[in-house]
Each structure stands twice: as C-alpha cells, then as structure tokens.
Amino acid sequence: MNARRILYSLVALAGVLLIVCTIQAVHLRQVLDDTNELTHSYMALDRWLSLVAQPVRDLRALAMQGQAVIEHLPATLAESRQASSPLAGFLNDPEVSEHSIQAAYALQEVLVEDLFYCHQMQRHYSFLLSLMQFLLVMVTLAIAVTSYFMGHRAQDYRLAPFPEANPNPVFGLNLHGDIIYFNKAVERAIANHPDGKPQTLLPHDYRQRLDTLKVTGRLQDEWIHSLRNRTFQYRVQIIPGMERVHVYSEDITEKESIRARNAFIAYHDPVCLLANRQRLELIIDELHDPNLLLTLAISNLQGLSKVLSTQGLDIADHFAREYSIRLRNAYQSVSGEAERQPIVFRMDTNLFGCLYFQTLTDQMHEALGLALNETVAQPFFHGKREFFLQSAAESSRLQYQRYDERIEKAVQAEHKLEQALRYAVRLNELVMLYQPQQDLKTGRLSGFEALMRWYHDGVMEAPLSFIPLAEKTGLIHSMGNWALRQVLKQRLDWQQLAALKTAIVAVNISAHEFARRDFIRDVETALRDCGDYAECIQIEITESVLIQDECVAIDKMHRLKELGFSLAIDDFGTGYSSFSYLSRLPVDQLKIDQSFIANMANGPRDEAMVSAMIQVAHELGIKVVAEGVETEQQRQALIALGCDMIQGYWYGKPMSVTDATLFSSG
Numbered sequence: 001m002n003a004r005r006i007l008y009s010l011v012a013l014a015g016v017l018l019i020v021c022t023i024q025a026v027h028l029r030q031v032l033d034d035t036n037e038l039t040h041s042y043m044a045l046d047r048w049l050s051l052v053a054q055p056v057r058d059l060r061a062l063a064m065q066g067q068a069v070i071e072h073l074p075a076t077l078a079e080s081r082q083a084s085s086p087l088a089g090f091l092n093d094p095e096v097s098e099h100s101i102q103a104a105y106a107l108q109e110v111l112v113e114d115l116f117y118c119h120q121m122q123r124h125y126s127f128l129l130s131l132m133q134f135l136l137v138m139v140t141l142a143i144a145v146t147s148y149f150m151g152h153r154a155q156d157y158r159l160a161p162f163p164e165a166n167p168n169p170v171f172g173l174n175l176h177g178d179i180i181y182f183n184k185a186v187e188r189a190i191a192n193h194p195d196g197k198p199q200t201l202l203p204h205d206y207r208q209r210l211d212t213l214k215v216t217g218r219l220q221d222e223w224i225h226s227l228r229n230r231t232f233q234y235r236v237q238i239i240p241g242m243e244r245v246h247v248y249s250e251d252i253t254e255k256e257s258i259r260a261r262n263a264f265i266a267y268h269d270p271v272c273l274l275a276n277r278q279r280l281e282l283i284i285d286e287l288h289d290p291n292l293l294l295t296l297a298i299s300n301l302q303g304l305s306k307v308l309s310t311q312g313l314d315i316a317d318h319f320a321r322e323y324s325i326r327l328r329n330a331y332q333s334v335s336g337e338a339e340r341q342p343i344v345f346r347m348d349t350n351l352f353g354c355l356y357f358q359t360l361t362d363q364m365h366e367a368l369g370l371a372l373n374e375t376v377a378q379p380f381f382h383g384k385r386e387f388f389l390q391s392a393a394e395s396s397r398l399q400y401q402r403y404d405e406r407i408e409k410a411v412q413a414e415h416k417l418e419q420a421l422r423y424a425v426r427l428n429e430l431v432m433l434y435q436p437q438q439d440l441k442t443g444r445l446s447g448f449e450a451l452m453r454w455y456h457d458g459v460m461e462a463p464l465s466f467i468p469l470a471e472k473t474g475l476i477h478s479m480g481n482w483a484l485r486q487v488l489k490q491r492l493d494w495q496q497l498a499a500l501k502t503a504i505v506a507v508n509i510s511a512h513e514f515a516r517r518d519f520i521r522d523v524e525t526a527l528r529d530c531g532d533y534a535e536c537i538q539i540e541i542t543e544s545v546l547i548q549d550e551c552v553a554i555d556k557m558h559r560l561k562e563l564g565f566s567l568a569i570d571d572f573g574t575g576y577s578s579f580s581y582l583s584r585l586p587v588d589q590l591k592i593d594q595s596f597i598a599n600m601a602n603g604p605r606d607e608a609m610v611s612a613m614i615q616v617a618h619e620l621g622i623k624v625v626a627e628g629v630e631t632e633q634q635r636q637a638l639i640a641l642g643c644d645m646i647q648g649y650w651y652g653k654p655m656s657v658t659d660a661t662l663f664s665s666g
Contacts, residue, residue: 021133438651540570
C-alpha cells in the first residue's frame with residue numbers, strides 16, 4: 001500500500017472516529033440530562049417525605065413538592081424502563097395515607113436505582129468518548145505526518161531525473177570526470193558515429209571544465225558543444241556529499257537556428273536583407289577606436305513610393321531588392337583599401353545608406369556620385385515590363401551633395417522659423433494686407449486682393465520664406481482658415497461703407513489646403529461664424545489644384561459656387577498651362593501671371609501670348625485680371641488688348657485695412 005492510499009485510509013478512519021465521537025457525545029449528553037432530572041425529582045420527593053413526617057402538614061407545600069417530583073420525573077424508570085406515571089400517582093392524592101407514604105418510599109428506591117444506573121452509563125460513555133478522542137488525535141497526527149512525508153516525497157519525485165526515461169542524453173560522472181553511467185539516449189546518439197564512445201558527446205575539454213568548477217566552488221554550469229553539424233547544450237550539476245556529477249544534454253540545433261534567424265531579422269531589413277538602422281547604431285556603439293574616421297552616405301529614393309502606390313507591394317519589394325543590389329555595388333565600388341568593408345543599410349522605405357570606415361577622397365566622392373546616379377538611370381524589369389524609378393525630370397534633378405556646415409545651419413534656421421511660425425496666429429503676428437484692383441473700363445476701384453504677411457521679430461517676412469514652409473509642415477491649414485475668417489470679418493465691416501459695398505475681396509487658397517477632404521466643411525463653418533457675405537468674396541486658386549485629382553477639384557469648385565463665392569485662377573500660365581481645362585472649370589476670373597506682363601515689353605510675340613489669353617478667356621465668358629502692372633505703358637497696352645482689370649504697384653501697393661479704407665474713399 002503506497003503513501004497515498006495510507007493517507008486516504010487515515011482520512012476515512014478519522015471520519016469514522018469523528019462520527020463515533022459525535023454519537024458518544026450525544027449519548028453522554030442524554031445521560032447527563034437524565035441524571036440531572038432524576039436528582040431534582042429525588043430531592044423534591046425527599047422534601048415531600050419530610051413534610052409528611054411533620055405533626056402539622058402543610059398541604060400547600062406538599063402539593064408544590066409533589067408537582068416538582070412529577071415535573072422532573074423521567075417518562076420511564078429503572079432498567080426495566082417501566083412507566084413512571086403509575087409510580088407517582090400517589091402524589092395526586094390530596095389526603096396523604098399510609099399507602100401513599102409506602103409508595104413514596106418505593107419511588108425513592110426506584111430513583112436511587114436509576115441514579116446508580118445513570119452514573120454507570122456516564123462512566124461508560126465518558127470512557128468511550130475519551131478513547132475515541134484519543135484515537136482521533138492519533139489518526140490526525142498520522143495524517144499530518146503522512147502528508148509531510150508525501151510532500152517531501154513529491155518534491156523528490158519532481159526533482160528526480162528519471163534518466164532512463166529521458167529522451168535526451170544523460171551522463172553520470174565522478175569528480176574526476178570518469179563516466180560511470182549513461183542512459184539509452186546516449187547509445188542512440190553515438191550509434192552512427194565512427195568512434196562510438198560516450199565521451200564523443202561531451203566537450204573534448206570537459207575534464208578541465210570540471211576542474212574549473214571544483215576550484216571556483218560552483219555547483220552548476222552550462223556547456224555548448226557541436227558534433228557533426230548538431231549543437232548540444234549541457235547542464236552540469238555537482239551533487240555535494242555524493243561525489244557525483246550529473247550531466248543533462250539537449251540537442252538545441254533547431255533552437256539555435258531560430259535564435260540566429262530572429263537575431264538576423266532584428267538587425268536586417270526583411271526585404272533587401274541589408275543591415276537596418278538598429279544594426280548601424282550597434283556597429284557604431286561597438287567602435288572603440290577614437291581615432292577611426294567614418295563616412296556616412298545617405299541615398300533617398302523617391303520613386304519607390306510611387307511604385308508602391310501604383311504597382312502594389314510585391315513589385316515594390318522586387319524593385320527594392322534589385323535596387324539594393326545595385327546600391328551595394330555602387331557603394332562598394334569606391335571602398336578603397338580600408339581594413340573593413342563598408343556596411344550598406346536600409347533605414348526605411350526610401351532611405352538607404354552606407355557606412356565607410358575611412359574618409360573618402362574628392363575622387364572617391366565624384367565616383368560615388370556617378371555610381372549612385374547609374375543605379376536609377378538603367379530600367380528595372382519585372383517580367384516583360386520595363387520601369388524607371390525616376391522620371392526624366394526627376395533624373396535631371398539628381399544631386400550628390402557632400403556635408404557642409406551651411407546645410408546644417410540652413411536646416412536649423414528653417415526649424416527655428418517653423419517653431420516660430422507655429423505660434424504666429426496665437427501671437428497675432430499674422431496680418432492681412434489688401435492690394436487694390438482697378439477696372440480698366442471705368443478707372444475705378446473694383447476690389448482688393450487679401451495678402452497674408454508675417455511680422456516676426458519686428459521684421460516683415462517675405463511670403464516666399466514662410467508660405468512654402470507652412471505648406472510643407474501642414475501649418476497652412478490653420479493659417480488659411482484664419483485668413484479666410486479675417487477676410488470675411490473685414491468684408492462685413494466694409495459692408496457699411498458705400499464705396500466698398502459692392503467691392504470684391506479676393507483671398508488665396510493654397511493647393512494643399514484646397515486638397516483637404518474637409519476643406520468645404522471648414523469654409524461653411526467660417527461663413528456661419530463670421531458672416532455670410534460669400535457673394536462679395538472671391539476664392540483664388542492656382543492651376544496646381546487640378547494635378548492631383550481634377551474631378552474632385554472641379555466638384556469642390558462647384559460647391560464653392562453654390563455657397564455664393566466667385567472663383568479665380570491665380571498665376572495663370574505658370575502651372576497646368578492648358579486652355580483645354582478652362583471650359584470645364586466654373587471660374588469667373590483669370591489672373592495672368594506678372595511674368596507675362598513684364599515680358600510684354602520684349603516684343604510682339606510676348607504681347608501676342610497675353611492677347612491670346614485674354615481672347616480665349618473672353619470667349620469662355622471669363623474676366624481677365626493682369627497682375628504685376630507697374631507702368632503706365634503696361635496699363636495702356638492691356639487696355640488695347642481688352643483686359644478687364646489690373647493689379648500692381650502702378651495702381652496701389654498692398655496696404656493695411658485703414659489705408660485700404662481711405663484708398664477706397666479717394
């Protein structure tokens with residue numbers, strides 16, 4: 001019988017003893033209750049007999065004592081368990097006769113017998129209860145001891161090696177390194193080995209390693225050993241006091257392969273298999289030579305994003321792999337005679353680079369620039385299709401630029417300007433100036449164009465210094481919304497002046513802002529908040545809004561017309577440069593770029609171009625505004641060509657709200 005069965009038997013026995021103890025306790029309690037009742041009855045009967053023996057009997061006291069005898073008298077008496085009511089019948093007799101006295105003595109004898117019997121039963125049940133309690137304590141102690149023993153045995157079982165059943169090789173050594181035991185897994189592992197000895201599975205220097213363990217006082221260690229393209233890990237444990245060494249080995253070839261693959265993925269790009277940014281940083285951190293000079297080259301491949309959006313992920317990955325091969329060859333072609341080969345890496349989708357462990361000469365820089373241009377000059381093939389990652393225009397702009405402190409200063413200056421621009425609206429540094437426009441037929445003011453200016457550190461920043469930056473950083477959205485609201489509020493104020501009641505105020509909308517999905521919603525919100533005078537506001541957009549999605553752009557233009565705005569194409573001739581789309585656009589004005597106006601003085605051909613623009617616009621029912629008019633000669637030429645309005649320094653420079661109000665009143 002094992003320990004578990006013994007424990008179960010002891011628990012069952014404890015349960016039985018507990019039940020028996022409970023039964024004995026109940027019986028003992030009943031006997032004690034009977035003894036108590038018999039004692040009360042006996043004492044009451046004795047007092048009754050004393051009252052009877054007195055010369056003058058107190059009948060009331062006799063009745064009370066008789067009632068007490070009856071109340072405490074058990075239902076049955078003596079061992080025969082005869083009914084007690086007939087024996088106590090004399091107590092109900094109001095006249096105490098000699099017969100009643102004899103019956104009382106007889107009842108008293110019966111009570112004495114019952115008291116003696118109850119005393120014997122008390123001793124019997126007390127003995128049994130004490131015995132059961134003792135046995136229960138012994139069994140409980142046995143259960144505790146067995147549980148403690150089983151707990152330690154269970155721990156021993158968990159720690160037991162079970163060497164024979166272990167599927168991995170297990171060795172038993174003495175402290176000198178002699179093998180005194182090995183399991184069947186060792187035999188299977190060396191079955192096909194030419195040597196066929198168990199020591200083959202252990203490291204060749206395992207004895208020296210054991211000596212090192214003994215010298216250092218360590219009891220555990222881990223070893224790694226390779227055998228016939230397999231890798232084994234050994235957990236070594238010295239058993240103190242037994243002079244034994246247990247060696248548990250495990251084939252970790254697959255684990256090592258997975259670990260190596262994960263380590264490679266962590267430090268390499270999964271598509272091109274080039275080193276990634278983490279690998280680059282690790283290499284730099286591990287360099288300990290302060291005199292080692294490094295060169296870092298970065299390549300930004302813009303065309304890959306276009307391939308990804310138009311051709312899909314598979315083709316984009318194919319191009320990235322092909323480009324990485326070309327790039328590696330280009331970078332390594334100028335590696336020179338450095339001790340370490342350059343590390344080519346990929347930082348993100350479009351950003352590649354190379355770390356040279358040397359400085360590059362001027363000739364090497366020149367050669368590297370030509371080699372990098374060649375990486376995208378040749379077409380890429382996918383199946384039977386041919387692709388170029390750079391268009392002709394983009395290829396013409398390819399640049400190889402060496403680091404210069406001026407570049408860093410320019411970047412820092414742009415960053416500083418960007419941070420200041422983020423607070424321009426909050427600090428009220430942005431203002432709207434208004435440049436007047438003249439109707440050439442009447443010579444009167446026809447309206448204004450609202451122009452944004454930025455007063456920063458007491459200096460007015462040129463629009464070209466902050467508008468492109470705002471578009472690049474996305475700040476143009478909040479700035480454009482602010483400008484539209486300012487113009488709407490100002491137009492509401494001017495509505496009270498007779499001279500400006502019908503004047504049109506034009507406001508420029510950036511192509512980035514116009515392309516936003518919620519642009520129309522923001523315009524509607526501005527109208528609700530700042531006054532609905534859309535019929536007095538003209539929205540100026542450039543031709544570039546049509547490049548992204550012409551259908552969406554035209555739909556937005558129709559929505560603006562529905563809101564009451566008039567529309568104008570600004571800087572016409574510098575962007576899309578096509579008359580074909582004008583018939584599809586719901587525009588009211590065409591603003592000829594100032595470069596065409598300035599070139600009119602060059603000869604008839606330039607003047608003919610302006611004339612053609614005006615004629616085509618008029619044929620389409622579109623009015624024409626000439627920008628940048630600075631001389632009377634230009635104005636007269638435009639009148640002769642039939643131009644509708646002019647705008648420029650000849651008529652008026654951009655001015656503040658106050659000056660514009662005064663200008664309108666003459």
